[in-house]
Amino acid sequence: MRASYNWLRELSGVDAPADEIADKLTGAGLEVEGVERLGEGLEGVVVAEVRGVRPHPHRDRLRLVRVFDGAGEHEVVCGAPNVPDAGGRVLLARLGATLPGGLEIAERDLGGVVSRGMLCSEVELGIGADAAGIVVLGPHDAGAPGDAATDALRLRDVVFEIGLTPNRPDCLGHVGLARELALLYGRTLVLPAAQAPAALVEEGDALLAAGPARFALPLAAPPAGRVGPRVEAVRPAARGPAVEVEIRDAERCPRYGAALVLGVTSGPSPLWVRYRLHCLGIRAISNLVDATNLVLMERGHPIHGFDLDKVRGRKIVVRAAADGERMATLDDVERTLTADDLLICDGEGPVAVAGVMGGADSEMGEGTRDVLIECAYFDPRSVRRTSRRLGLHTEASHRFERGVDPSAVRAVLARAATLLAELGGGAVVPDGLDVVARSIEAPSVVLCHARMARLLGVEVPPAFTRRVLEGIGCEVLDDAAAAIEVRVPSHRPDLAMEADLIEEVARIYGYDRVPTAVPRVRPSKDGTPVSIRFDRRLREAAAAGAGLTEAITYAFVAPGALEAARVSTQAVPLHNPLSEERSVMRTSLLPGLLEAAAVTRRREPVSVQLFELGTVFAPGDGALPIERPMFAWLLAGPRPGWIGTDGALDFYDGKGRLEGTLRALGAFTPELRLDPAIEQLAPFLHPRRAARIALGGRDLGVLGEVHPDVCGALGLDARAVYGELDVAGLEAATRALGVAQARALPRYPAAVRDIAMVVREGHAVGEIMDALRDAGGALVERIELFDRYQGEHVPDGHVSLAFHVVYRDPQATLTDKRVDAAHAKLGATAEARFEARLRA
Amino acid sequence: MTRPDAPEEGGAGEAARELRDGLAKIGAEFRASLAEASDEPSLRERNARWVGPGGALTRLMKLMPKVPSGERRDLGKQINALKTEVNEAFEHALVALERAAREAELAATPLDVTLPGRDVRAGRLHPITRVRYELLDIFGALGFDVADGPEIDLHENCFDKLGFPADHPATDMQDTFYITREELGASATTLLRTHTSTIQIREMLRREPPLAIVAPGAVYRRDDDATHSPMFFQIEGFLVDEDVSFSELKGVLTLFARRLFDAEVSLRFRPSYFPFVEPGGEVDVSCVFCRAWERDAARTAACGVCKGTGWIEILGCGMIHPTVFRNVGYDAERYTGFAFGMGLDRIAMLKYGVPNIRLLYENDVRFLSGF
Numbered sequence A: 001m002r003a004s005y006n007w008l009r010e011l012s013g014v015d016a017p018a019d020e021i022a023d024k025l026t027g028a029g030l031e032v033e034g035v036e037r038l039g040e041g042l043e044g045v046v047v048a049e050v051r052g053v054r055p056h057p058h059r060d061r062l063r064l065v066r067v068f069d070g071a072g073e074h075e076v077v078c079g080a081p082n083v084p085d086a087g088g089r090v091l092l093a094r095l096g097a098t099l100p101g102g103l104e105i106a107e108r109d110l111g112g113v114v115s116r117g118m119l120c121s122e123v124e125l126g127i128g129a130d131a132a133g134i135v136v137l138g139p140h141d142a143g144a145p146g147d148a149a150t151d152a153l154r155l156r157d158v159v160f161e162i163g164l165t166p167n168r169p170d171c172l173g174h175v176g177l178a179r180e181l182a183l184l185y186g187r188t189l190v191l192p193a194a195q196a197p198a199a200l201v202e203e204g205d206a207l208l209a210a211g212p213a214r215f216a217l218p219l220a221a222p223p224a225g226r227v228g229p230r231v232e233a234v235r236p237a238a239r240g241p242a243v244e245v246e247i248r249d250a251e252r253c254p255r256y257g258a259a260l261v262l263g264v265t266s267g268p269s270p271l272w273v274r275y276r277l278h279c280l281g282i283r284a285i286s287n288l289v290d291a292t293n294l295v296l297m298e299r300g301h302p303i304h305g306f307d308l309d310k311v312r313g314r315k316i317v318v319r320a321a322a323d324g325e326r327m328a329t330l331d332d333v334e335r336t337l338t339a340d341d342l343l344i345c346d347g348e349g350p351v352a353v354a355g356v357m358g359g360a361d362s363e364m365g366e367g368t369r370d371v372l373i374e375c376a377y378f379d380p381r382s383v384r385r386t387s388r389r390l391g392l393h394t395e396a397s398h399r400f401e402r403g404v405d406p407s408a409v410r411a412v413l414a415r416a417a418t419l420l421a422e423l424g425g426g427a428v429v430p431d432g433l434d435v436v437a438r439s440i441e442a443p444s445v446v447l448c449h450a451r452m453a454r455l456l457g458v459e460v461p462p463a464f465t466r467r468v469l470e471g472i473g474c475e476v477l478d479d480a481a482a483a484i485e486v487r488v489p490s491h492r493p494d495l496a497m498e499a500d501l502i503e504e505v506a507r508i509y510g511y512d513r514v515p516t517a518v519p520r521v522r523p524s525k526d527g528t529p530v531s532i533r534f535d536r537r538l539r540e541a542a543a544a545g546a547g548l549t550e551a552i553t554y555a556f557v558a559p560g561a562l563e564a565a566r567v568s569t570q571a572v573p574l575h576n577p578l579s580e581e582r583s584v585m586r587t588s589l590l591p592g593l594l595e596a597a598a599v600t601r602r603r604e605p606v607s608v609q610l611f612e613l614g615t616v617f618a619p620g621d622g623a624l625p626i627e628r629p630m631f632a633w634l635l636a637g638p639r640p641g642w643i644g645t646d647g648a649l650d651f652y653d654g655k656g657r658l659e660g661t662l663r664a665l666g667a668f669t670p671e672l673r674l675d676p677a678i679e680q681l682a683p684f685l686h687p688r689r690a691a692r693i694a695l696g697g698r699d700l701g702v703l704g705e706v707h708p709d710v711c712g713a714l715g716l717d718a719r720a721v722y723g724e725l726d727v728a729g730l731e732a733a734t735r736a737l738g739v740a741q742a743r744a745l746p747r748y749p750a751a752v753r754d755i756a757m758v759v760r761e762g763h764a765v766g767e768i769m770d771a772l773r774d775a776g777g778a779l780v781e782r783i784e785l786f787d788r789y790q791g792e793h794v795p796d797g798h799v800s801l802a803f804h805v806v807y808r809d810p811q812a813t814l815t816d817k818r819v820d821a822a823h824a825k826l827g828a829t830a831e832a833r834f835e836a837r838l839r840a
Numbered sequence B: 001m002t003r004p005d006a007p008e009e010g011g012a013g014e015a016a017r018e019l020r021d022g023l024a025k026i027g028a029e030f031r032a033s034l035a036e037a038s039d040e041p042s043l044r045e046r047n048a049r050w051v052g053p054g055g056a057l058t059r060l061m062k063l064m065p066k067v068p069s070g071e072r073r074d075l076g077k078q079i080n081a082l083k084t085e086v087n088e089a090f091e092h093a094l095v096a097l098e099r100a101a102r103e104a105e106l107a108a109t110p111l112d113v114t115l116p117g118r119d120v121r122a123g124r125l126h127p128i129t130r131v132r133y134e135l136l137d138i139f140g141a142l143g144f145d146v147a148d149g150p151e152i153d154l155h156e157n158c159f160d161k162l163g164f165p166a167d168h169p170a171t172d173m174q175d176t177f178y179i180t181r182e183e184l185g186a187s188a189t190t191l192l193r194t195h196t197s198t199i200q201i202r203e204m205l206r207r208e209p210p211l212a213i214v215a216p217g218a219v220y221r222r223d224d225d226a227t228h229s230p231m232f233f234q235i236e237g238f239l240v241d242e243d244v245s246f247s248e249l250k251g252v253l254t255l256f257a258r259r260l261f262d263a264e265v266s267l268r269f270r271p272s273y274f275p276f277v278e279p280g281g282e283v284d285v286s287c288v289f290c291r292a293w294e295r296d297a298a299r300t301a302a303c304g305v306c307k308g309t310g311w312i313e314i315l316g317c318g319m320i321h322p323t324v325f326r327n328v329g330y331d332a333e334r335y336t337g338f339a340f341g342m343g344l345d346r347i348a349m350l351k352y353g354v355p356n357i358r359l360l361y362e363n364d365v366r367f368l369s370g371f
């Protein structure tokens, strides 16, 4: 909401600096997000009177205009098509002025004639959107030749950009903001008395019982006397039949008011109107349309003007649309409606989508003579549904869906009729219509002072409380020592219970004045679930124990990415995604991590060593999909060495990260199993370079090189290694392992023997080591592979392996004889089980 | 290898002479020879020439059996004495060599200490995670438990129970990703949670007061522009007990902010609107970039982060709305409570000076390694 400082000052009577007002509003919950100062750069612009116009000697499209600027006459060259005749007033930028756009006005030779100044358009002065011609002042506009434009025409303002929360529809107009301002400055808001058609016919609540109301009132003869300044009432009888209003849907249209202004002439608005609208970010269109917009911005209540001649049958019917009914809205779009939409119709068909947008057919235009002004209260939820369904968010729907003031209908109509007549030169028919099909009662609420003190932690004086409640418009029903009862104002649909009033008092009192107290937090009996603590342990283990860096990728991905990554495509789709790229929930962390690696490596081919702990999603049978936390890691690119790199990251790096993470979690080692079914289980992995991961006998994940086709499809230039673990399973395995227990250090020395052998490729080293350990029996403390070699001196298809075998008897010092005997069994086993050829 | 002894008679005098001459020769030569050695291998090699298995002294000793028995004792003594002398000289030379080597090393070209260290290369946690744990630690120390909840939740938990009116523009404050169609009706509608306040509802439905809980997690909104990411992270905090006041909300948040930024920051509470709290507000913290609490007006005026205001908005908060209590079955007359929520992304950006939210989700390793 853009708000004019000048206007707020006029309405509220508060005369304070703009910055102070901005701070006050922000402090009261009406956040001023921006302050824009208008009218700078207009210092050298004055009102000037045209004294004569003659053609340019050399240029057809230019004219020489003699103007009087209060001090003397100057001749300026002007190309605008709308230079007025002698006596017309224009705006002259004098020599030496610098316009808001940065243009410096100096003597300029234009086609051989020196121009001493410039006649300006709205756009050149930054005071409007009209660039077609220069500003020509009309009879409504003040200013004598030589007057500074900023002063004479008040072309200086400060605009507040206010970020309104949706609970404050009352502040969507300047009157509401002025009410707040008056309260904040301890004043009483006094709005100028409405200059209005004197008699509006009240229709009783009997209509409520009768259901949808049908109503026809002749527009009666005007009472004696003038209604407002420069407004004449006319007898409608002279111009034809009466106008009839019928509400058929009291639920969605509780109240509908109408007024008539006859005999208007469409034309441009005076400069003050155009400037005010410009400040508020609204384009000036014509006096008739501008009048309705100005009332909107003043009262925050949308009104609509129909060209009465185009209202067929001189009849307004408010009814639900038929399913599939069509109408063209003002924006020239043919809309298809449903039975949940409310229409304003004339005698033959729809003329407006109620509360959202008017129709093209009944729009006010250049030839409009008589105007029917609509001011209604529509059900906020209904307007919102229609507005959303049509994708039409308008100034009107924005206000109606938040809730306008139902009891303001007459005042707003009166104001609109008066202004329209004033700007359009017409006359108001004093008898309007105010059809009430359903009355909307503002509730009464009790505020208990003690309860407020308990909730806020501060005692607010009851007198202050009363002043605030009255200041926002409440009517005090009962003011006792312990509590105050009020009827909330109809312009505050957000106030319905005590808490609402406490907030009102607190925000005006000032949150900053509420003292700060040391909190007391009583422990709850449940505490933090173990799983949440485990998440943290796991992340820290991956970073500190395995040197992995954490990624956080989007939980929604492209369906194509799931397919390309060869992970499950049984995904949970979004109903309203932002784009195809993020339209389903991920079923695996692989696509996101691969993308992260690819993005980085496209920029710079660095080493990527990432992990992520995130949720994957799958459709479920219950109300909600299945969410499963997963831990995954991905390596790609060079393996960092001490100086330079040390080859490319491979499977064993991936395995090392797994081991490092697990070691940091609880000193246990994973079992990696080659599984012939890996292609079905994890088709995203290389079929010959992948394994299942088990812990404590339970399958918890997979590890392997990413299938080269997957890397290719997802744009990664390098080989990648990927592993994933089910977090819940990992947590259970960790828990089953328990806390690592201290072990006494051995008291007797170990004896180390080496065994070296050549075996055929294909025997898993792990199996050989297991067999050797079994063969050695209890004396074998551990076996370490210390060399693995293929190449010269080793036959093709074979591999040379060398192990340290550490023997120890925890109870005694080992003798050579015992060790030799055990070691011999190892050799024999290797030869027998693996056809190993032992090497000396 | 032993050879058969030569006959004792006939060559005895000769052997004794040869031995005596040999000893004299060795005695005259070994010192110079050992002294000439310039390194340990050559020293050992030279030493072996005298006392090694094939050395001169060893060879001489083999003559002993041929020496007349009357002279053996005397010659034996001499041999042993010489052997001791050689050994001592060798040890001495060895020590001298070691010292010379150490002195040479101490005087050698210094190491290039600018070569890279051999790094253990620990990984880094994501800045959002770092902030998350920092916040959990701070609130943990204040007595708050941690909770979590599903990322896809019911419309009910995300909006209805929190008191968002149906068809009200308040729901526009949080543009929502739906999973199932809205038209199915609110009870069956599922969505990506737009805030972690869903956890407030879930925990309150599950547990009884007193409650003090913080709940971090991913949340989702249909915004994707320079300052918004469609997925981001929030932390929700709430406390429910008897007689909890707005004053205490201010107290908790003030303590929190001072610990988080490790500075005497002030907080500014402004009224604002969230359907589930009342009174509700937003909180600004004094700008940590221009250290606004030090009141250096020029520095603050030039600050691009707070745009010269000295304040940065960090969170929303308020007293839990009585409607929320009723919706979860709490006695709104007996209990009061406060709730607050903030963006972990925003805190991370403030804390680490991250200029653009996109950096947080792009996962460029070079960015992530910087924390």
Ligand SMILES: [Zn+2]
Residues within 6 Å of the ligand: B287, B288, B289, B290, B291, B292, B300, B303, B304, B305, B306, B307, B308, B310, B311
């Ligand atoms: Zn700052």
